[in-house]
Amino acid sequence: xxxxxxQAVTKTFGNxxxxxxxxxxxxxxxxxxxxxxxxxxxxxxxxxxxGLEEISSGTIAIDGRVVNDIAPVERGIAMxxxxxxxxxxxxxxxxxxxxLRVAKLAKGEVDQRVRRAAELLKLSDRxxxxxxxxxxxxxxxxxxxxxxxxxxxxxLFDEPLSNLDAALRSEMRVELSRLHASLGNTxxxxxxxxxxxxxxxxxxxxxxxxxxxxxxxxxxxFHKPANRFVAGFIGNPTMNFIAAEGISSSAEGATVRxxxxxxxxxxxxGSIESGEALELGIRPDDLVLGGADAQIExxxxxxxxxxxxxxxxxxxxxxxxxxxxxxxxxPISPGRPTRLGFDVAKAHLFRNDGTALERRVDLQSLVAD
Amino acid sequence: xxxxVLDAPVRKNLIFVLPGLLLxxxxxxxxxxxxxxxxxxxxxxxxxxxxxxxxxxxSLLTDSNFVTALKNNALLMVFYCLLPLFIxxxxxxxxxSLKGREQMxxxxxxxxxxxxxxxxxxxxxxxxxxxxxGPINQILKSVGLGAIALPWLGDFNFALPxxxxxxxxxxxxxxxxxxxxxxxxxxxxxxxxxxxDGAGAAYTFRRITLPLLLPEIRIVLLLTIIASIxxxxxxxxMTRGGPANSTLVPNIYMYxxxxxxxxxxxxxxxxxxxxxxxxxxxxxxxxxVRPADGGSR
Ligand SMILES: Nc1ncnc2c1ncn2[C@@H]1O[C@H](COP(=O)(O)OP(=O)(O)O)[C@@H](O)[C@H]1O
Ligand SMILES: [Mg+2]
Numbered sequence: 001x002x003x004x005x006x007q008a009v010t011k012t013f014g015n016x017x018x019x020x021x022x023x024x025x026x027x028x029x030x031x032x033x034x035x036x037x038x039x040x041x042x043x044x045x046x047x048x049x050x051g052l053e054e055i056s057s058g059t060i061a062i063d064g065r066v067v068n069d070i071a072p073v074e075r076g077i078a079m080x081x082x083x084x085x086x087x088x089x090x091x092x093x094x095x096x097x098x099x100l101r102v103a104k105l106a107k108g109e110v111d112q113r114v115r116r117a118a119e120l121l122k123l124s125d126r127x128x129x130x131x132x133x134x135x136x137x138x139x140x141x142x143x144x145x146x147x148x149x150x151x152x153x154x155x156l157f158d159e160p161l162s163n164l165d166a167a168l169r170s171e172m173r174v175e176l177s178r179l180h181a182s183l184g185n186t187x188x189x190x191x192x193x194x195x196x197x198x199x200x201x202x203x204x205x206x207x208x209x210x211x212x213x214x215x216x217x218x219x220x221x222f223h224k225p226a227n228r229f230v231a232g233f234i235g236n237p238t239m240n241f242i243a244a245e246g247i248s249s250s251a252e253g254a255t256v257r258x259x260x261x262x263x264x265x266x267x268x269x270g271s272i273e274s275g276e277a278l279e280l281g282i283r284p285d286d287l288v289l290g291g292a293d294a295q296i297e298x299x300x301x302x303x304x305x306x307x308x309x310x311x312x313x314x315x316x317x318x319x320x321x322x323x324x325x326x327x328x329x330x331p332i333s334p335g336r337p338t339r340l341g342f343d344v345a346k347a348h349l350f351r352n353d354g355t356a357l358e359r360r361v362d363l364q365s366l367v368a369d
Numbered sequence: 370x371x372x373x374v375l376d377a378p379v380r381k382n383l384i385f386v387l388p389g390l391l392l393x394x395x396x397x398x399x400x401x402x403x404x405x406x407x408x409x410x411x412x413x414x415x416x417x418x419x420x421x422x423x424x425x426x427x428s429l430l431t432d433s434n435f436v437t438a439l440k441n442n443a444l445l446m447v448f449y450c451l452l453p454l455f456i457x458x459x460x461x462x463x464x465x466s467l468k469g470r471e472q473m474x475x476x477x478x479x480x481x482x483x484x485x486x487x488x489x490x491x492x493x494x495x496x497x498x499x500x501x502x503g504p505i506n507q508i509l510k511s512v513g514l515g516a517i518a519l520p521w522l523g524d525f526n527f528a529l530p531x532x533x534x535x536x537x538x539x540x541x542x543x544x545x546x547x548x549x550x551x552x553x554x555x556x557x558x559x560x561x562x563x564x565x566d567g568a569g570a571a572y573t574f575r576r577i578t579l580p581l582l583l584p585e586i587r588i589v590l591l592l593t594i595i596a597s598i599x600x601x602x603x604x605x606x607m608t609r610g611g612p613a614n615s616t617l618v619p620n621i622y623m624y625x626x627x628x629x630x631x632x633x634x635x636x637x638x639x640x641x642x643x644x645x646x647x648x649x650x651x652x653x654x655x656x657x658v659r660p661a662d663g664g665s666r
Contacts, residue, residue, distance in 0.1 A: 052561050073567030085562035089580045089660075098576075099566035150566070 001063055001076070001153035002028045002186030004049070009058035011044055011210075018044050019210045021058065026188065026203070031180050034190045035197040035233070036207035042190040045207070046156050049188065050079045063153065073102075078147035079156040082163065084139045086131040086146075092118075093127040096145040117145040120179075137168045144179070157189040161196065173199050194234050198222070206230050223361045228354040231281050237311060237323050239281045239348070246276035254349060254357065256280065260318050264294050268349050268357040281348035284311070287324035289332070292341025298322050299337045314338075407637035414631050425638035435639065437614050438622045441529055442598060445618065448533025449540060449597035454589055456537065457544025458582070464545065465552055476549070479542035487539060491606025494535045498522050498607070522608050528615045532607050536600070544589050551585035552578075587658040591651055598647045619643045 004026040011019035019041045026032050034042045047053040049060060051072035059066050067075045078099075086095050093114055094101075100110045118124045121141040131139055140160055147155055157176075161169045177200050180187050191197060197204045198218045206213040206221065206229075214226040218234075225231035231239050244256040253267040256278055264280075272278065287296075300314040305328065312324045312332055324340055332338060349357045375382060383390075408425055410418035429435050464476055482490060497503050500520035509518040521531040559581075563573045601620040604610065610617040610625065619639050627636035 050565055052565060071567070072565040077565070079562070079565050081558040081562060083556050083558050085556060085558040087559060087577060087581075098563070098568075102563075102566050102568045102572065146562075146566075 003063050004154060004186065004188075005059075005061040005064075006049075007059045007061075009045075009048065009060060010056045011041070011048060011053065012056045017210060019048070019056075022212055024205065024212065024215065026186060028186055029184050031177075031187045031189065031200055031202045032205060033197040033201035033203070034188065034205045034207055035194055036192065036213075037233070038192055040207045041210040042192070042207055043158055044210075046079075046158050046188060046190050049154075050077055050156050051075050052079075076153040077156055078150045078152035078154075079158065080140075080143045080147050080160050082159040084131070084143040084163075086139055086142055088131050090130070091127065092123060092129050092131070092134070092142050092145075095131065095142055096123075096149055098146060099150045113149045114145075117148045120148065120182075121145050136164050137172060140164065140172060141175075148183070153185060155185055155187040157187065159191050160189075162191070162193070169196075176200060195236065198234065204234075206233060208233075217363075219363055219366055223363060223366065224359055225348065225356055227356055228279065228281070228350045231348055231350070231356065235283055237284045237325065239283050240287075240322050241350075242280045242282070242320055242322075244278045244280045244349075246272035246274055246278050248272075248274060253360075256349065258296075259320060260296055260316055262294060262296070264344055264347070266344050266347050266349050266357075267360045269360065270357040272349075272351075272357070277352045279350045279352075281350060282342050282346065284323040284325040286342050286346040287322075287326070287340045288342065289326050289330050290339060290341060293344045294347075295339055295341045296322065297337055298324070298340055300332055300334045303332055303334055312338075404637045404640055407634050408641045410634040412633045414633050418634060421634070425635050426642070428635070429638055429642060434614060434617065434622060435619070438617045438619045441616060442600070442618045444529060445533055445536065445600060446594065446597045448530070448537045449600065450590060450593040452533075452537040453540035453544045453593060454586065456541040457589070458548050460541065460545040461548035461552060462578075465549060476546070480546055481542065482539045483543045486602075488602040488606050490535065490539060491603045494603075495522065495607045498531060523612055525612055525615050528608055528612060532604055532616050535603055535607070536597070539603070540593055540596070544593070547585050547589050548582060551582045555581055583658060584660045587654060587660070590654045590658060594650050594654065595647055598643055598650070619646075 004024075006022055006024040008021045008023060009019065010017065010021050022045070034045060036042055044053060048055045051067065051070065055068060059068055061067065062075055062077070072079075087098065090098070096114045096117055097110050100113060105113075114127075115124070118127055121144060123138065123141055123145060126134060126138060126142075131142065134142065140163075143160070160176075161172050164172060173196060176187075176189075180200075189196070189200065201218055203215065204218055204221050205215050208229055214221060214230045216224075221230060221234045225234060228241070232241070243259040245259075247255040247257055247263065249255065249271040253265050254270070254272045255263065255265045256272070257263045258280060266280070296316055298312075298314040298316050300312045302313045304311040304313075308328045309325050310328050310330070310332060312326060314322055314324075316322055322340070326332065345360075348359060351357065407418060409420060409422060411421050411425075412418035460479060464472055464479070467475060497505050498521040500506055500518070500523060505521070506518035509515060519527055522528050524531075555578075559577065560573065563577055568576070599620065600618055601624070604616055604618060604621055605624070608616045610621040620643065623636045623639040623643070626632045626639065
């Protein structure tokens with residue numbers, strides 16, 4: 001239970017198309033994260049799956065049953081809202097029990113289910129409190145408890161952690177992953193935070209302006225972004241983009257000339273034209289101090305020292321901004337020109353329209369031990 | 370630390386409060402104290418007041434006019450408090466579901482009566498209710514309902530409800546606005562959560578909206594109860610307490626006693642009883658209509 005299929009789903013508000021035709025299949029037991037910048041339609045997508053928002057065209061099927069015209073409660077979903085949406089006048093117990101009371105379950109059954117959920121979420125000693133007396137993390141767990149007791153086949157989360165502080169957020173990320181492992185239900189999770197997406201998802205759906213940009217596992221998105229947008233969105237700090245010009249392509253890859261004058265041969269698939277405007281992408285973590293295949297000179301402007309590593313923001317001679325993450329023990333200081341290098345196999349190459357030339361990376365070898 | 374003039378001792382700062390305090394004493398506190406004193410006297414407005422202790426209050430207990438006035442006032446509370454409460458809440462939920470300009474227009478229309486002086490409205494409604502040429506009866510007659518075209522304000526049974534309906538009309542826009550702000554205060558996703566959990570409209574209203582609007586319900590009750598006990602201008606301009614005392618309320622009675630019969634001491638006692646009533650009823654509302662959410666357990 002918990003298989004989901006979206007076919008050509010669209011949504012328009014007035015005459016604004018907020019979700020463009022979207023096809024998506026979500027397998028049972030997956031932890032799918034919709035990620036994208038604010039306003040790209042993540043919540044709308046989730047609310048259409050929940051049935052809180054009607055879809056303008058297309059079909060949504062849950063477990064093989066088309067649910068377009070079926071009320072939320074009959075879809076077998078449960079939703080956790082960003083603002084928690086707890087009932088402030090009810091105790092924690094009553095909040096969690098609410099869906100069961102609506103469903104008119106027997107008293108004993110309600111009691112048993114609520115206590116089981118409370119135990120799972122470590123809320124047993126808070127059952128008689130009101131939401132106003134709980135911490136943010138506890139409120140979030142109550143909201144999750146209210147979803148759990150319904151025993152839905154699909155859980156929907158709309159930015160559930162964005163109201164928590166950083167420490168609590170990373171704690172809750174682990175708890176949510178643990179919850180997913182223990183319940184095994186399908187979970188659909190919406191966030192604008194790519195770290196949440198990378199850490200929790202088994203499958204990430206990247207959205208931009210109502211369009212699915214790429215669907216894939218976290219590592220697939222990280223190592224083989226389909227386009228410049230995904231490459232820039234996934235990964236922190238953001239990937240560096242350097243203008244380049246195509247020279248030639250062969251079986252070994254594409255040869256390009258960077259705006260800094262450097263000529264490189266990158267191991268990517270697909271052919272390029274001579275003179276084609278391209279863009280090279282290199283992640284800040286893949287830039288190293290000193291020599292490597294390719295070298296760029298940079299003058300650091302700001303050095304953020306995090307201890308274990310330093311984030312260096314600087315500029316090249318050709319006024320190309322550049323960011324690098326280097327070991328925290330390496331000598332670097334603002335104003336002193338530094339030589340950075342990178343391995344050409346780590347570089348990404350994008351065409352003028354943003355699409356990526358496929359990199360030759362074996363994803364299997366990345367996860368195997 | 371920087372010293373402000375306000376850091377001076379309290380008695381020095383009193384100077385800032387003094388102008389307000391003087392005005393308050395002259396126009397509010399003084400008259401209240403004077404009224405309390407007068408209520409223990411017999412006074413015709415010219416001679417010296419004679420102190421007679423609790424006699425005025427004792428006479429009130431057996432004064433059939435006063436008892437009538439209290440009964441009428443109790444009935445008026447239905448029109449001043451309960452009807453506006455329910456109608457206002459219904460309006461609020463309807464208006465909330467409207468969008469943009471329509472909402473604005475309807476909200477303004479419904480609130481309009483409240484911004485007019487009620488004495489003016491009394492005169493307008495007195496004319497609307499006019500048995501011979503008032504529009505209400507004209508319309509009733511023109512649609513063939515001449516049989517129920519009553520002399521509304523002149524009928525012993527209908528005068529009080531007729532006046533009451535005007536009060537309802539006057540206050541329900543006000544109540545609606547209060548409830549609208551109350552609904553805006555609530556997190557909309559609460560209602561979505563309830564919907565996702567399968568709660569129907571009635572269930573959601575009973576278990577969620579109503580309890581969460583208790584603070585607004587309390588305010589509405591407090592304000593309309595005060596208004597109902599203080600009611601004077603609407604009634605004065607429409608019926609002057611008649612016919613045959615059928616719309617007599619304590620404040621009208623007080624007016625008659627004081628300014629028509631020159632029994633100022635007795636009239637003051639009526640006023641004091643009215644004030645005590647306001648305090649009592651408000652205390653009861655305060656005590657028993659409690660917000661159910663948050664804070665202390
Ligand atoms: N009820 C609505 N009416 C009109 N426009 C809406 C409505 N809900 C959302 N939108 C628009 O749809 C777009 C996507 O919104 P949303 O799904 O909330 O984005 P997010 O990805 O931040 O969750 C936004 O541009 C928003 O303005
Ligand atoms: Mg959102």
